[in-house]
Structure formats: structure tokens, C-alpha cells
Amino acid sequence: MKLTALRLHNVKRFGGRGIAIENIGKGVNVLCEVNEFGKSTCFDALHALFFSPYSGIPQAVQSLRPYSGGNPLVEADIETEAGRFRLRKQYYGGRRAQVSDLATGRLVAQADEAEHFIGELVRGGQAGPAGLLWVRQGNTGLERRTKAEDDGEKRARETVLTSVQGEVESVTGGRRMRAVAEACEQERAQLVTAQGRPKAGGPYAAALDTRDRLAAQAEALQSEVDALHEALDQRRRVRSRLSELNNPEDHAARQEAVTRAEARAVKARLHAEKLGTARAEAALKRSLKEASSAALTTYAQAVERHAKLTVAAAEQDARRRNARDHLVTSQNVLESAVQAMEEAEAEEAQARALLERLDRALRAKEASEKLAALHQTLTEADALRQSIEAGEAAVRVLSLPAETIDELEAAEAEIARLKAAESIRATHLRMDYVTDDVPRVDGDGLLLAPGQEVPLTGQTRLTLPGLGVLTVRPGIADGEAGTLADLMAAALSARNSCLDRLGVDSLAAARHRQRQAREQSDDVTLLTQRLAVLAPQGLEVLRERIATLEAEGKESFAPETPISDALAQAETEAVVSLDQVREALGAAARKVAEARRSVSELRPRQDLAHQAVIAAETEGAALTAEMEALNTQLGEASERDETVRRLSTQAEIDQGDWQIADARVQALESEALDLEAVEASLSRTRSVIDGVEAEKAGLAQTLAELTGRIGAQSEHAVEENLQETLEKLREADAQVARYTHQVAVLDRLRGALNAARTNAREQYFEPVLGELRPLLGLLFDDANVVFDDETLMPSVLRRNGLEEPIPVLSGGMREQLTILTRLAFARLLAKQGRPAPLILDDALVYSDDDRIEKMFDALHRQARDQQIIVFSCRQRAFSQLGGNRLILRDWRPDD
């Protein structure tokens, strides 16, 4: 949207006249006039045209009216994408709103529709800024602001960021929003805490407390009321019961019942006594009757019995005699059987004894024979043993060590070999005698036998009988001869040593001894074998057996029957033969058995007979006793019939008496009253009266108590109190509900406000900041502002190569920032396809000329695609601004 013209009539100081600004163009438009020329009037009129409905007269409209009164008229021509239109509003008298198409002059809308049309022009969309951007002298928004607010703002110099934030909020309606939010918070804070709980001490909490207190009170009162009602109910029941009990008819009826019962009881008791007497009498008669009847019966029975017994006694006597006879007989038989048995037993014993003796004698004989044999064997064995020992001793003497003999043999062989050798080499002498009767040459013992060569082994002196002594000395031939002699000497020495050791004088003797020893040894072996046959387990065993046998023999034969006697007897009796004896014993045993069986058979019979006798005797005794008793009972036999007659008469009399008495009892019983029932009835009727009286007493007490309680409670007017408390409680509940609702309403409002604020901030703050960033350098001379990329916060200011912290803003910077923010917004809106005019009314009062020029540059740079309308009184400074200069002209409306 662009403004092309503004006209107003009868507005403020232009009472009764009008002015017009025509030809407002694109880009920067400047209306630069002295103060009080009407710039602010134009501004206010324009604002009213767009934002104050024609129908109302809010303060903004009231301020338009001149002091002289009249009806302010404002008219503006605009250009939008849809075309060019003229907006006109008149306030107070003839109030109206019109929109007409400038091209056709046609009326497009009027009244509310016109307002709607205008509303759409400036509607910035949800949470957006209005379609016109304003900066007014000295402050930044269009909202009315208190002086304190302005002062506060001057004092608190804000940072760029908070300023921009404030400006964004301002453009998007934030200042009022803040006030509203604060009011909402304040009101909410009176009721609840930040967490939404009822605030202690606040009216909401107080209402809740009151409600709870009343609820408790109502409950307590309710229980009191319930108790009262309960007491009333109870008392009603008690009273009704009491009146029932006190009914005089009932009382009389109860008394009457007692009287009747008493009369009945007296009568019944009397009758009962009579009946008792009659019963006693009848009982007496009855026992009399029974006694006499019993006596009769008893007597009759005794008579009868007596007769029977008399017969029985005779029979019994015969039986007894029989039994006795039988007993005697059987006793005799038994005795003879027993005797036979005893005899047989004796016989058997004898046979057994004989057999035993015989047996023992035989065994003794055998034993004795065996013992003799053993003694013989032992003697022989002893002899053998001695022979063996002697043999062994001889062997030991004769035996020569075999190796020595071998050695001797070797030595003899060597000697023989050596002799042979010597004889071969030696000088042999042989003398052949002329006759056999000539003396024999002898030399050194050497006798020269005729024709026998004898070797000379050394110097040999030969005695030639009769001739002298011839000495022959063989010459020493060579060394061998010496050696031979040595060997011979050694061999001889060895042979002699052996002989010495063997204790024999020759080898032949040695061999002889050897043979003798062997022969002796063979003998010993033979003897040993024989001994082994005799006593295979050795002599000791043999001796032990002998000792055992001897000992047994001593035991077997007692001293009184010396073995010899026994043997003698055995030998004499043995003639009878053992077998015969055994046979006799068998026969005897059979006889004994026979006899015993016989006795066994007879003994029970004898016992039976005995018992029969005892039974017969007992029976007899019993019969006798009974008879005696009966006799005593019955008396003399002659009087018995008389007695029977007497007894039966008495019984008849007694029977009659009893029947009479019994008839009386029956008669009385038939008309008897049930005494127990009568008594029970009496006690019941009496207890009814007692119970009634007791109940009456109890009820009276209960009644008194209840009455006291009810009286006390009634006086406290509990029901009224309860009613009142319940009503109060209802009111308190309503109050709580109202507060709860209020809190919900405030919460909801707060939520809506916060959501809208957040939304606005998100939607505009950052985009505006983005647009603003390139413009911000203007604020800080040649400085570069470095923004934090993430937060978009200006972080450092770089000036002349030096980094400075962001300073707080001066008043001049603040207003420049205001303009720049609007420019940024304008750029944003233009980008969104909704270009909006920016109107500045003496917006730069704190800025110096130098800075103003810089702002002008910015405005111009911006104004390429942006309509900017500047109202200013600073003619000199703003002469530099350039742009389209606007002129105020007088104007009258058409009609």
C-alpha cells in the first residue's frame, strides 16, 4: 500500500477549515515545516483514519476535534495492488466511513464495510505488524505511554538486542501485550502460586479453608442431628410400648389370669394328695396280694418238687452204686497193666545194661590190643631209630670227602706217570739169577727179583750177598731228570698230604673206606624207610596216641570194674554174642511199649469211672440236701394239704382287697388335674405381670434419659445450625468454584498470551534482526558489529580495527535504532509482498546532523522500493534529506 494524498477538515487546530497534502510519491517524502504548523495533526488524523472506527469516539478521536467543536473529516488516497482508492471518515456529527474507487469514482464500501476494508489494509496478518509503520517524536510506538515509562526508558539505556526485541514487540503489539500479561499475572498471583496451588493467605485458599471447615462442621452437626432423630425415634418406641403396658384392661386381664391359675392350682393340689393316698394304699394291697399268692405258689411247687425228688433219689442211689463198682474194676485192670509195664521196663533196662557193658568191654579189649600193638611198634621204631642213629654215626665216621679222594687219585696218577717217566729214563737193573737158590741182591731195601728190571733213580747201594756192596750211581744226565724228581717230590708230597688229611695210608684204603661208608649209608636208608612205615607221622605222634589211648582206657574202665574184670566178663558173656543181646533188648523195648499203651488206654477209663463216682456222689448229696430243705419247708407230711388250702384262701382274700384299692386309684386318676401344667400356668401368668412391671420400670428410666438428651439437644437448635451450615457450605462451594473458574480463566488467558508472544517473537524477531543487521553499522560510525551466529546477538563492536564491547545505547542511538527497526520491518513486509508506508514524525530529535545525514542515506537507500513519509520541524537539517518535498495546501471537502 502507498499513500498518495492526505486531506483533513475540521481537525484540531484546523477548526472550520481543511488542509491537504497531495502528490505523495514513492520513496522518501518530506514535510518539513516549523512547529505548530500541523504536522502532528496530519499524523494523528492519518492514524485515526486507519485505526479509529467512525462510529466511536475514543480518546484518539476526541483529541481530533477542534476546541470549537464540529465534525472532524479525514480523507486519504491510497494505491494498492487492487487499485487506487479514497478512504474517508467523518466523526461525531454525520459520522460515516466510505471507500471509493478513484478510477471510477464508484463507492466501494461504506460504514462497517468500509471499516472492514480499511482494517484489511492495515491488518498485518496473525501476530504481524500493522500495514503502516510509525515512528513518533520521542517515542517508538503509537501506544500511549506514561511519563514514568518514558523516563524509565531514558534512564535504562538498553542494549541493541533488548532494544530490537522491544521494537519488534512494539511493532507487533507487544507493549500492550506486556501490560496485559502483567495484569493477568498479578491477578493470578493473588489466587495461586506459580505452580498453580492455592496461594496461602490468598482469597482462593481462604475460600477452600472455609469450605473445608464448613464441611467438617456440617458433618459434625449432621451426626448430632442423626443422634437426635435416633433418640426421638427411640423415645417414640418407648412411649408406645409404655402405653401398651399401662393399658388397664390388659392389666386386669393379667391379674384375672393369675387368680384363675391360683384357684386351679389349689384344686389340683388337693386332688393330687387324695390320689397319692389311694395309690399308696393300692400299692400296699398289691404287695400283700402278691405275697400271699407267692406263698401259695411256692408251697405248691415245693410239694411237687418233693414228689419228683423222691423218685429221683432212688434212681440216683442205683447209679451211684454202679459207678463205684465200675471204678473198682477199672482200678484193678489198670494196676495189673501198670505192673506189666514196670516189669517190661525192668527187663529192658537189664538188657540195655548188659548190652552196654558188653559193648564197653569189647571196646576196651580193642583198645588194649591196639595199645599193645602201638607199644610194640614204638619199641621197634625206637630200635630202628637207634640203629639209624648208629648207622648215621658210622657213615659220618667212614665217609671221606670226595674231593680229597679225587685229589688223592690225581696225585697217585701223577706219581704213576712220573714213575713211568722215570723208569723209562732211569738205569734199570735186572738180575737174572743163576739159580733160583742163590742169594738175592739187595740194595737199600731194594730186592732185585729175578728177571725184573728195576729202575735206578739215584745212588743205590746194592748189597751183593757175599760179594760186597755195589754202589751204583746213575749219572746226572740232564736237567729233565732233576725236574722229574722235583715233580715226583711234589706229587708225593701232595699224595701224602691227602693221605694225612684222609687219615688213610693209601688210595686203596681210602676207596675201601668209601665203599664201607656207602654200604653203611644204604643200611641207614633202609632203616629209615622201615621206620617211616612203622611210624609214618613220627615217633612223637605215636607216643601221643599211646598216651591218649592209655588215658581213654583209664577213663573207660572205672576202678570198680577193672578192665581186667570187664574183659573177663565180656569174654564170658561174649559167648552169648552181641547180636543176641541186641535182639533181646529190642524185644524188651517192644514189650515196654505195648505195656505202656495198655496203661495209657486204661488210665482214662479209670478217670472216667472215678469222675462218674464223684458225679454220682455229688448228685446224691444235692438230692439229699434239697430233700432235707423241702422237708423243712413243707413241714410234717400230714399237715401239708391243710397248709395248701389255708394259703390259697389267703391269696384269694388279698387279691380281692387289691382289686378294690386299684379301682379307687383308677377312679381318682381319671378325674385328675395335671398339677404340673397348672403350676406352670400359674408361674407363667405371674411372670407376665413381673415382666411387665420390670419392663415398665426400665422403660421409664430410658424415657427419662432420652427426654433429658432430646431436651438438651433441641435447645441447641442443632437442626437450624445444620441447615445454616449446609447453606453456608453451598455458598462456600460456589465461592470455591468461582475462584477455580477464575484461575482456569487466568491460566487460559496466560497460556494464550504466552503462545502469541512466543509466536510473534519467533515469527518476526529473528527475520527482523536479519534485516536489521546490515543497517546497524549506521549506529556505530564506521564500526562493524559482529554477531554471534547462533544467537544473532551482537557480540563485539569492531572500530578502527579495535574490538570494543557493545556499549549501552544513547538516546540518539535508541531513536535511530527505532527507525532502523522500522526500516527492517518495511523490508521484511516488502519481501512478503505487503509493502507498507513508513511514517516518521519528528523521529530524530536526539541525533546530531551528521548522524541524521547518515540516516538519510539509509532512508534513501531503502526508499527505492519503500514509501517513507517524514514530518520534521528541523528544516535546516532536513533540507539535506532530499526526496519529494510535500506542501500543505488549504482544502475544502467537496460536500
Place this chain on the structure above:
Amino acid sequence: MTVRFLHTSDLHIGKRFGNLPEDLRGRLREARHTVIDRLAAQARAHNTDIVLLAGDTFDTETPSPQVLRQALAAIGGHGDLRWVILPGNHDSLAAEELWEQIRRSKPENLLLALDAEPLWLTPQAVVLPAACTARRPGRDLTAWMENYDTGAAVRIGLAHGAIQNFSEDGIGTDVIAPNRASLADLDYLALGDWHGLKEINAKTWYSGTPEPDRFKHNRPGQALIVSIPGRGAAPEVTTVDTGVFEWRTLALELFSGDDPAERLDTRLPPGSLRRQVLLRVAASGRTTLPGRTALTLAVAAVEPEFAHVALDEDQLTTDCDTTDLELIDHAGALREAAETLLAETQNPTLDAPSRTVARDALVRLFTYCEAIQA
């Protein structure tokens, strides 16, 4: 010989009005006490000496001794009149202690209609009472009147309870036969329980309470003067005013274009009466955001003039359009919040309480904005 009497009921003496402000409570209770004097005055003014109290003379079964004795004393003070008192459901015969005390300390001119037997006022006029035996007797207590012959005397039935759905406590089980008067050949049946005056038929009337105690009936306190020319003759019934306080419900039907304050102002009772009026403004229809605020302010403005004022807006719908939202803001976040809330008030998927909350939040927002602008 014309039989004439004053018929009233439901005095509810001793009622405390716990849900109302403390100072008003005292005045209302006082008015219930002095109603006896006003009844007496009306009886005298209309030339009768008989007052029939058709039940619920006392509000509870256990009135405080002061309440009871002062009431009895007041009745006794009007010794030229005869008062017939019938137990109602609030002060039924089950309240033995109450009736015992009344019996003990009643003045001579007070007749107790406690039993189902005729009570002869004069040889020519007999009252047939049907005292409530309990809070809920569970049967028609007037049945006995049918078979009771009283000769040529004028028969006046006296009963307390519901006919059809005229039950003050909303308990409609113990119903009195609506045609009891004709069934029992009564010349008049004086009924109590319903707090509003009501003619059931020519011979059967509810007198209503002489001193109203709630907004339900929207009538001033009245009593009936009944004149019966003779046995079988139609009774002549006239109403007389007896109330001190008026419980008035002002049904304010609004349309969007109306100025609620103006509408209210024209409907308010004259200033001279206001001190004795408990006013309930029952607003219904539609109004705008400013209208609603204006109504609240207007009610608050006149409130001090009345005994009591309550504003019931439950039936009042708030119309809200963009024009109203313009008053909050033209654009921006505040406007957005307002739009959100407005959408919620018209959102059919939300439950009614949530819509109400949204509506009130919007009204509140509007109020804040107005305060900021002012």
C-alpha cells in the same frame, strides 16, 4: 352466616439463610418473625379473627428456644385472634419435643391441629386437619376427611403437602388427591408446602408463604382471605400482601445490539423498594464483549442499593466479531491471543466448560485492554 378466615402457610420461622451475607441474614430472619404481626394486621383489616397456618410454621424440628418462644409470644400477643397451627413436613409430628414444648407453653388462642379429628372453630365451622406425621408420611393424610360427617357445619380441610408436582422440596411421592375437596365434600381445602400462591380449583388453594425465602416463585409474600358464605357455597378468596422482602428474578433477555446497562436500568424496581428486594438478574440471549462488561459494571453499580443482587450469566451468549477484536488490537500478538480464545469459544469439539473458560478469558482480555487504554 359467613365463615371468614386468613389462610397462610410456610412461615419457616427460624430459617437462617446461611448462604447470604451476614447483615442481610439478620434482616431476613427478623422479617420471618414479624410476619406474624403482619398476618394479624391483615386478619383484623379484613374482619376475621381466625388464622389458619397450613404447616411449616417452623423451619426445623428443633428451633432454638428463643425462636420458638418468641413466635408463641407473638401469637399470644394477638389475643383477639385464634390461630390454628398444623404440623408440616419441616415441623412434623415426629418433632415430638417441639410439639411438646408448644403444648406446654402455648397461649390460649393457639389451637393445635395435631390429630385427625375435627376441630370446631364455631358450631357452624369445623376444621378437618391432616397433620404431617413425619417428614415423608408416605400416604395421603387427608383421606380420613371423606368419611367424617360434620353435619351442616362449613367444612374446612387443612393440609400440608404436594398435589401433583407442587412439592416445594421436589419430593412428589406423598400426593394429596387433587380433588380431595370434592371427594370429602369440603367447602375449602387450605394447603401449605408450595411457597407460591396457587389455586388448584375453586375450593383448593395453596396460600404460598407470607414472607418469601427464595427466588423460585418470583412473587411477593401474600396470604389469602377466604370467605365462605355457607355450607356448599363457593368460597371467595382474595390475596393480601404480607411480605417485607421481595425475591425478584429479573429475566434480562438481550440481543447483540442492545445496551445491557440501559435495558437493565429500565427493568429495575423503583429505588424506594430496592432496599427490600433481593434481585437476581438472569441474563440470557446474546451480547457483545463490551456489552458483557457493561452489564457486569451496571449490576455492580446498582448492587449496593438492593438487599442483595446476584447476576446469573449462564444463559448469556457472548457475541464476538472482528470489530470487537479491533478494540483489543488491530494486529500483533495480543490480537492473535484474542483470536485464539475467540476460536475456542466457538469450537464445537471443546466441552462446554472449556468454552466458558475461553469466553471468560476473552472477556478478561478485553477488560484489561480497556483498562490500559483508559
